Amino acid sequence: MNGGAPPTSLLLRVAALAVVVVFVQIGVVSEVPVFGVVVDLSPLTVAFIGLLCGSTVGACAGFGIGLLVDLTLGQTLGLTSLIFTAIGYGSGRLRELRDPQGALVALVLGAAAAGASLVGYSLMEFMLGVDAPVSFELLRQIVLGVIVDAIVALPVWAIVRRCLEPGLPDDPRRRRRRAYTTGGLSPLTRA
Amino acid sequence: MHDKTIRRRRAVLIALVALSLILLTAYFGEARGGRLHAVQRDFLTVVSPIQDGTNKALKPVRDLFGWFSSTLHAKSQLAELRKQNDRLRAELIERQGDERAYATLRRLYHLDNELGVAAYHAVAASVIGASPNLWNRTIDINKGSGDGVRENDPVIVGEGLVGVVTEAGPDGAQVSLVTDSGIGVSAIINETGAPGLVEPKVGEPDSLLMQYLPANTPVSVGNYVVTSGTISSGHPSLFPRGIPIGQVTSVKEEGAIKSVNVQPLANLHNLETVQVLTYPPDSAPARAAHFASSVPAGQAQGTSGAGSSAGQLASTGSGG
Numbered sequence: 001m002n003g004g005a006p007p008t009s010l011l012l013r014v015a016a017l018a019v020v021v022v023f024v025q026i027g028v029v030s031e032v033p034v035f036g037v038v039v040d041l042s043p044l045t046v047a048f049i050g051l052l053c054g055s056t057v058g059a060c061a062g063f064g065i066g067l068l069v070d071l072t073l074g075q076t077l078g079l080t081s082l083i084f085t086a087i088g089y090g091s092g093r094l095r096e097l098r099d100p101q102g103a104l105v106a107l108v109l110g111a112a113a114a115g116a117s118l119v120g121y122s123l124m125e126f127m128l129g130v131d132a133p134v135s136f137e138l139l140r141q142i143v144l145g146v147i148v149d150a151i152v153a154l155p156v157w158a159i160v161r162r163c164l165e166p167g168l169p170d171d172p173r174r175r176r177r178r179a180y181t182t183g184g185l186s187p188l189t190r191a
Numbered sequence: 192m193h194d195k196t197i198r199r200r201r202a203v204l205i206a207l208v209a210l211s212l213i214l215l216t217a218y219f220g221e222a223r224g225g226r227l228h229a230v231q232r233d234f235l236t237v238v239s240p241i242q243d244g245t246n247k248a249l250k251p252v253r254d255l256f257g258w259f260s261s262t263l264h265a266k267s268q269l270a271e272l273r274k275q276n277d278r279l280r281a282e283l284i285e286r287q288g289d290e291r292a293y294a295t296l297r298r299l300y301h302l303d304n305e306l307g308v309a310a311y312h313a314v315a316a317s318v319i320g321a322s323p324n325l326w327n328r329t330i331d332i333n334k335g336s337g338d339g340v341r342e343n344d345p346v347i348v349g350e351g352l353v354g355v356v357t358e359a360g361p362d363g364a365q366v367s368l369v370t371d372s373g374i375g376v377s378a379i380i381n382e383t384g385a386p387g388l389v390e391p392k393v394g395e396p397d398s399l400l401m402q403y404l405p406a407n408t409p410v411s412v413g414n415y416v417v418t419s420g421t422i423s424s425g426h427p428s429l430f431p432r433g434i435p436i437g438q439v440t441s442v443k444e445e446g447a448i449k450s451v452n453v454q455p456l457a458n459l460h461n462l463e464t465v466q467v468l469t470y471p472p473d474s475a476p477a478r479a480a481h482f483a484s485s486v487p488a489g490q491a492q493g494t495s496g497a498g499s500s501a502g503q504l505a506s507t508g509s510g511g
Contacts, residue, residue, distance in 0.1 A: 025323055026323070027242060027245040027246045027249055027253075028246075028253045028256075029323065030321040030322060031257070031321050032253060032257055034260075036397070038324075055204070059204050062207075063211065072235070073329055074231055074329060075329075076219055077215065078216075081211040089204050125372070135395065137398075145325075
């Protein structure tokens, strides 16, 4: 995904995933608070799309999902798009520069994406003129939101990866790593 | 090839950020009837049936999670509610006698306010969506202008006030909850009649703040806060008088004015069915709604200071 246009099948999968996530978020997840906060699947999905597909697709998916959220919820247009574009691009760059493989990458990235979303949203609202003090309760809500989103990050990562991986082109770096860790190319690749 | 990829990546990022900023600026600056607002309304019209379908299809999942959440919550509240129930039963018996006397007096003195609930027609609606973020507390409902629902209609549940309709499409509408940062409701302390303005306590999604109470007003924890309705005909209110909003949880005194924290009575996290109070076109609530909708969008929503004044203008004569 470092060069060349992404395959159409991947883009279709990303678009379908975006629509499903936004509607599930608004229709179900938003109505079930956990420890007094609402789990937000959208920034997690954007971050994981970026982590799997790279910065360009991540940024575009972030913009699209953000716009869909703003349109569906009647919020200020462009606000969520801006924040999610940054999240998608950032996680895409993480993949392109580091390509992290640890088991807890999804958890850490999920927490970071949730934190960026909550803090970014609060900052933007302050900049747009919401006259509110930075209260302890607001910080508590942000911290709780990050923790709860980090907890659900692992299953969300599994679902996003399952949805998108069949559409991803084979990555030479990962193929090399697989060959290195298994002691040679897999029989399937050799065939 | 590598340079080209980098250039393309940066160009995409710059284009998307610029597009977001243009949208943000244009939307924030335009009036409620502007082009972007119209696009948003049309989009809401298109997705309302889809949201409705999704909501119905996923209801069992939501109910399952809701059941766990409600059970835990209910257990923690059981003992406290039993005590409260005993106290309220005793109060009810006492109040029933008062109520009969009050009704007789009310008829005698023709105190039936033209903005009472009787002036409204309640439309029951199902909640088909909710906003997940801390700042924009909104829900989507499955009744719209086709059912008589219009912008600025009050929305209630059995426990009390929920919010106000902020967007109405043909088949669905969007409701800003009382905890949304753009909402302000004129209210009184039920026990004393002291007027004030109830606004969301931004950053605390479950709390409200009743402000501008005179310092000498007697208020205590546990007092009920209700909508004040129209006090002065020059400042009509969107809300009928006497709709419960919440219960006072703490009192704060700052110089000449007093403010109190209010816990909403309606469970805003778990709304399934709500009632929208609609009204005839030429009625006094309609005039109040027309007045409220004439306030520019950037002031009516999104900014707390201006939002407060819009809410104040639209909702009362609470100060007077």
